Amino acid sequence: xxxxxxxxxxxxxxxxxxxxxxxxxxSDVRSSSGPLTVTAQSIYRSLYDADAxxxxxxxxxxxEPADMRQRYENDVVAAxxxxxxxxxxxxHGYAAITVLSTNLPVYTGLIETxxxxxxxxxxxxxxxxxxxxGLMHATILPAAASLYHTETVRLGDDSNSAGxxxxxxxxxxxxxxxxxxxxxxxxxxxxxxxLNLGVVGGFAAILVALIWLIAAWGGVATNVHAAKNxxxxxxxxLAQIRIAVLEARADESLTLVARGSGxxxxxxxxxxxxxxxxxxxxxxxxxSAQAEADDPxxxxxxxxxxxxxxxxxxxxxxxxxxxxTGNYGLAVGMAxxxxxxxxxxxFNRIDxxxxxxxxxxxxxxxxxxxxxxSAMGGLAIGVSVLTVLAIASAAFGLQRRIxxxx
Amino acid sequence: xxxxxxxMAVGALTSLAMAGCAASATPPTLPAPTxxxxxxxxxxxxxxxxxxxxxxxxxxxxxxxxxxxxxxxSPGKMPSGSTMARIQARGTLKVGVDQNTFLFGYRDxxxxxIVGFDIDIAREVAKxxxxxPNKIQLVAITAAQRIPYVTDxxxxxxxxxxxxxxxxxxxxxxxxxxxxxxxxxxVPKDSNATGINDLANRKVCAASGSTSIQNIAAAPxxxxxxxxxDWTDCxxxxxxxxxxxxxxxxxxxEGLAAQDPNTKLVGAPFTDEPYGIAIAQNxxxxxxFVNGVLEKIRVxxxxxxxxxxxxxxSAPAAPPVRYRD
Numbered sequence: 259x260x261x262x263x264x265x266x267x268x269x270x271x272x273x274x275x276x277x278x279x280x281x282x283x284x285s286d287v288r289s290s291s292g293p294l295t296v297t298a299q300s301i302y303r304s305l306y307d308a309d310a311x312x313x314x315x316x317x318x319x320x321x322e323p324a325d326m327r328q329r330y331e332n333d334v335v336a337a338x339x340x341x342x343x344x345x346x347x348x349x350h351g352y353a354a355i356t357v358l359s360t361n362l363p364v365y366t367g368l369i370e371t372x373x374x375x376x377x378x379x380x381x382x383x384x385x386x387x388x389x390x391x392g393l394m395h396a397t398i399l400p401a402a403a404s405l406y407h408t409e410t411v412r413l414g415d416d417s418n419s420a421g422x423x424x425x426x427x428x429x430x431x432x433x434x435x436x437x438x439x440x441x442x443x444x445x446x447x448x449x450x451x452x453l454n455l456g457v458v459g460g461f462a463a464i465l466v467a468l469i470w471l472i473a474a475w476g477g478v479a480t481n482v483h484a485a486k487n488x489x490x491x492x493x494x495x496l497a498q499i500r501i502a503v504l505e506a507r508a509d510e511s512l513t514l515v516a517r518g519s520g521x522x523x524x525x526x527x528x529x530x531x532x533x534x535x536x537x538x539x540x541x542x543x544x545x546s547a548q549a550e551a552d553d554p555x556x557x558x559x560x561x562x563x564x565x566x567x568x569x570x571x572x573x574x575x576x577x578x579x580x581x582x583t584g585n586y587g588l589a590v591g592m593a594x595x596x597x598x599x600x601x602x603x604x605f606n607r608i609d610x611x612x613x614x615x616x617x618x619x620x621x622x623x624x625x626x627x628x629x630x631x632s633a634m635g636g637l638a639i640g641v642s643v644l645t646v647l648a649i650a651s652a653a654f655g656l657q658r659r660i661x662x663x664x
Numbered sequence: 665x666x667x668x669x670x671x672m673a674v675g676a677l678t679s680l681a682m683a684g685c686a687a688s689a690t691p692p693t694l695p696a697p698t699x700x701x702x703x704x705x706x707x708x709x710x711x712x713x714x715x716x717x718x719x720x721x722x723x724x725x726x727x728x729x730x731x732x733x734x735x736x737x738s739p740g741k742m743p744s745g746s747t748m749a750r751i752q753a754r755g756t757l758k759v760g761v762d763q764n765t766f767l768f769g770y771r772d773x774x775x776x777x778i779v780g781f782d783i784d785i786a787r788e789v790a791k792x793x794x795x796x797p798n799k800i801q802l803v804a805i806t807a808a809q810r811i812p813y814v815t816d817x818x819x820x821x822x823x824x825x826x827x828x829x830x831x832x833x834x835x836x837x838x839x840x841x842x843x844x845x846x847x848x849x850x851v852p853k854d855s856n857a858t859g860i861n862d863l864a865n866r867k868v869c870a871a872s873g874s875t876s877i878q879n880i881a882a883a884p885x886x887x888x889x890x891x892x893x894d895w896t897d898c899x900x901x902x903x904x905x906x907x908x909x910x911x912x913x914x915x916x917x918e919g920l921a922a923q924d925p926n927t928k929l930v931g932a933p934f935t936d937e938p939y940g941i942a943i944a945q946n947x948x949x950x951x952x953f954v955n956g957v958l959e960k961i962r963v964x965x966x967x968x969x970x971x972x973x974x975x976x977x978s979a980p981a982a983p984p985v986r987y988r989d
Contacts, residue, residue, distance in 0.1 A: 319776030364702055380923040381763065381770040385704065385896035392705035517763060517771075517778070517804035584756045584801030590776070 262460070262652050265437050269430040269464065270645030273471055276424040277638045280478065283420035284634065287482070288627040290347050291413040295490060296620055298351075298406035299497045301340040301358070303504065305402055308333035309394045310508035312369055316387055316515055317590050321377055334366055344405060351408045357401035365393050384515075391512075410494065417486050420630065421479035424471060431468035435461060438652060445659055456655010463648035467641050477633030485626035492556070493619050495547045499534060499563070500612050502543065506530040507605050510574060514581065514593055524578070531571055539568045551615075553622065559615040563608050570604035577601065701904055704897035709867070711877055711891035721830035726938050728988035729840045730948055732956030739795035747950040748793055751820055756801045757790040760813045760822035763804035764894040766919030767974050768825050771804075778802045781915075781974040782823040785842055785941070785958075788966065789821070792957045806893050808873030811835050814942050820950070821943045825916060827875045828940040837947075838940030839954045842967070844983040845913035846933020847879055850920055852902065857909060859931025863887040866908035869898035876912035879935050887911075899924060913937045918975070938983060959985070 286292075311330045315322035341362070345355050368390035375383030442457040509527035513520035536542035544564040551557045573592065581589035592600050742748035751757055761782055762769035769780040787797035803819050810822045814836050825845070828838045849868070851857050860868075864885040870876035872891035880889040890907055892898055898910045899920045910920060914933060921927045941958075943951050961967045962982045 317776070320774050360699075368702060375923070376773045378923075379773050381766055381773075382896040382899045382920075382923050383773065384764065384771065385894060385900045388894075388897075389702055389704045389900055393702045396705075517802070584758075586801075587776075 262434070262437055262441060262656070263649055265430065265434040266460070266464065266645055266649040266652065269427065269434045269467075270641065270649075272430050273424065273427040273467070273641045273645070274638060276427050277471075277474075277634065277641060280420050280422075280424075280475075281631075281634055281638070283416045284478065284482070284627065284631050287413065287416045287420060287485070288624070288631055291409055291416050292485075292490070292623060292627055294344060294347060295406070295409040295413050296493065296616075297340045297343050298402065298409045299493070299616075301337050301344065302399065302402040302406055303497075303500055304333040304337040304340065305362075305394065305398055306501065306504040306508070308337065309391055310504055310511065312372075312387065313391060313508055313515055314511040314594055316372075316376070316384065317511060317594050322373070330369075334362075337362065344409075350412060351405045354401045354405040354408065358398060358405070361393065361398050361401075365390055365398060368393065406497075410490075413490060414486075417482050417490075421475075421482040423479075424475055427471060428468065431464060431471070434464050434648075435468070438464065441652075441656070445656075449659060449662075454655045454659065456651050456653070456658065459655065460648040460652030463644045463651060467644035467648070470637065470640055470644075474633050474637045478630045481626045481630035481633060485623050485630065490623060492547070492550055493616055493623070495543065495550060496560075496612055496616050496619070499543050499547060500609075500616075502530045502534050503567075503605070503608055503612070506534070510577070510593055510601065513578075514586075514590055517586070527574070531567070535564060535567050535571075539571070540564070553618060556615045556618050559611040559618075563611045563615075566604045566608045566611070570601055570608070573599060573601050573604065701906065703906065704892055704900055706872075706893040707897070707901070708872060708891040709888075711870075711872065711881070711889040713881060724830040724833050725986065725988070726828035726830070726833070726838070726940070727841055727984055728986040729838060729940070729955055730951045731987040731989050732952050732959055736792065736953065736956045736960065739792060742793060743949075746953075747820075747947040748953055751950075752793055756799050757786070757793060757821075758801045758803060758819045759786040759789075760805045760810060760819040760824060761786065761802050762807075762824045762895070764896040765825055765916050766922055768915060768919060769823075770919070778804065781843070781970060782825065784970045784973070786821075786823045788961055789941075789954055789957050792953070792960075806873070807871040807895075808893075810873070810942060814944050817944065820947075821941050821954070823941050825913060825939055826942050827913070827937040829875060832942075835945075836942045837945045837951050838942055839951060840958055840985045840987075841938040841940055841983040842958055843915070843939040845915045845937040845939060847876055847911060847935040847937060848914045848917055848929050848933055849931045850902070850910040850917045850927050850929055851908065853926050853928050855908070855928075855930075857930060860887065860911060860934055861885045861931075863909055867906070869901055869907040869910045870912050871895050871898070874912065875935075875937065880911050883934075895920065902927070915975075955987075 308330050311326055311333065315326045315330070318326070341355065341358055344351060345359070368386050372383045372386035372390060375386060438457055438461040442454055442461065445454045445457065506527050509523040509530065513523040513527070516523065532542065534542050535544050544560060544567065548557065548560050548564070551560055577589050577592040580586075580592065594600075594602065596602065737743055737748070740752065742752045761778060763771040763778050765780065767780055769778060769782045771777070772779050783802065786802075787800055790800040791797040793799075803813070805813055805819075805822070805824070807824070810824055810826055811832065813819045814822050826832075826838075827845075828841065832838070849857065849860050849863070857863055857866075860880075860883050862885070864887065866887055867890050868880050868887040869890045869892060870880055871894060877889050877891050880887055887909075890901070892901065895912070895916055898907070901907045902910055903924065910917065914929065917929050921929060941954055943954065958967075961970075962985075967982055
């Protein structure tokens with residue numbers, strides 16, 4: 259009897275510990291590493307866009323237009339807010355968050371100095387802009403990328419530990435069942451009564467607990483797996499696409515800002531475009547993302563992005579034609595203009611479509627995470643109660659028999 | 665029965681206790697971050713030692729260029745087969761210029777155009793070829809790109825505060841001198857330095873690829889040369905207290921001082937910096953043509969007008985001119 263009690267207790271304890279661990283992992287996925295991955299990606303995007311906007315604003319003659327200033331300010335605020343959120347909840351990205359927090363004010367200070375000098379008509383403003391951009395690309399963006407990487411790894415770890423099969427609990431549960439079965443058979447042989455109700459009750463309770471545990475694991479694993487595939491994996495892909503788009507946009511502006519010595523930016527632009535849509539215009543990252551997407555809304559957004567990228571490439575080649583034949587003014591006009599054939603129109607539409615797709619996938623991820631969490635609902639209490647009932651029932655049943663023999 | 669209850673109680677408590685155990689995290693020890701000043705991109709501190717000295721080679725006469733033709737061809741009627749005819753056929757004159765040297769070649773933020781003394785000189789050449797000073801494509805380049813862009817034909821000529829010296833004459837040809845400058849020093853207003861000789865072991869900034877950086881490296885007081893990509897990067901470093909002084913042609917320094925009233929020019933000019941227009945060596949007809957244009961604007965007052973417009977004082981005499989053939 260002691261063996262049954264020990265086995266039952268062991269099963270209950272291990273099962274409960276496992277439930278607690280998985281519960282905490284899922285809770286992390288749902289409220290910490292999951293949202294933080296999205297936040298880290300959004301910090302990177304805001305910072306990159308701020309720098310690209312500052313470079314494009316430089317192309318305007320006179321003070322930069324109000325809507326570009328507003329876009330830059332929104333980006334800085336978004337990055338700052340994301341940073342506050344990451345600092346509060348992420349225990350692992352301290353180094354990266356420190357670099358971001360300490361360098362973002364330096365960056366914005368340099369941009370303001372550039373603006374002031376620009377307003378006064380001094381070319382040293384351009385030098386401050388270049389210094390700011392250098393700081394952004396050499397120090398700040400790598401830290402943001404590292405934060406994103408840290409959170410992505412953590413999300414992977416949490417997902418794996420949430421969805422891992424509870425081997426030890428299952429083995430102990432099966433062992434307890436076997437023990438109870440043998441005891442039941444032994445007793446029925448001994449006392450010539452077919453079934454000891456206490457032992458049967460204990461067996462049933464442990465069986466129910468075990469089945470519930472495994473069913474819950476199944477629910478959690480399915481949801482976590484789906485969250486990863488249709489949620490965070492695709493979001494990761496879209497994040498890569500967005501970063502390449504931002505880099506291409508910055509390259510287009512910087513080639514014009516450098517006015518003749520910007521060959522390396524133009525080369526990089528073409529590399530980004532090849533990466534995004536492949537050499538033929540229908541391959542690259544966009545094609546992969548399209549193949550992965552299973553939500554029709556996301557699919558159509560990605561399709562729209564691919565079409566706009568092709569149009570942008572055509573417009574960009576026209577822009578380069580202007581610049582290379584000395585029509586700098588027309589080239590700048592296409593790069594910062596507001597007509598439907600100007601490049602900002604394509605870029606803004608691409609940005610919006612990627613935003614929509616990421617938001618849809620983010621919502622689906624949250625849904626799946628919530629389902630995973632609810633799959634574990636009541637499991638802890640249920641397993642505790644069932645284990646205690648099982649032990650009590652078995653002990654009661656055996657006690658009666660043992661008492662009869664004393 | 666009592667035993668069973670006891671067992672149940674113990675079992676329940678143990679399970680709950682174990683399940684309730686949570687791993688406690690120890691707070692990380694956080695390293696204290698230190699302030700790090702940003703730097704302009706592509707700073708070499710200290711600068712790599714330049715190959716060959718600028719002032720050392722005196723085997724040539726920087727003021728002597730090729731004699732212009734007896735009469736300049738009319739605009740739009742360049743002699744066929746000449747470099748100017750090729751430029752005319754292309755439709756624009758491609759000129760390498762600076763967009764960071766205030767007053768000489770800089771991007772005017774209010775108009776977005778590149779303007780300056782050098783630009784106006786270049787436009788005179790375009791006007792002489794096309795009859796229209798606007799048929800020009802201004803390619804903004806760094807100091808280090810001036811010679812390569814001329815030798816590989818990316819631009820037809822470079823008008824970019826470029827000092828003529830014998831080392832450079834081995835790689836490109838130059839027009840006659842259109843401006844005479846001298847190297848001086850720019851320091852913050854509260855500095856005690858009165859010239860390059862007071863800057864021993866101090867950091868002094870200049871653009872890489874310029875004669876200025878070579879002159880700093882060769883100065884007897886042994887300052888530490890710091891090289892940057894563009895002249896305005898030097899002003900950024902001075903404002904960020906990362907260098908003690910900037911040393912280059914007084915013209916460029918005047919442009920930097922105009923952007924920051926807390927600086928002052930000190931010291932007498934310690935080098936002679938004659939400016940010429942750089943042209944590829946096998947385009948001798950273009951060199952002669954440009955010399956003809958320069959001679960014309962010296963004589964008809966246009967050079968003095970451009971000088972007065974940008975440097976806002978009436979011009980001294982134009983620099984001396986000699987022809988080597």
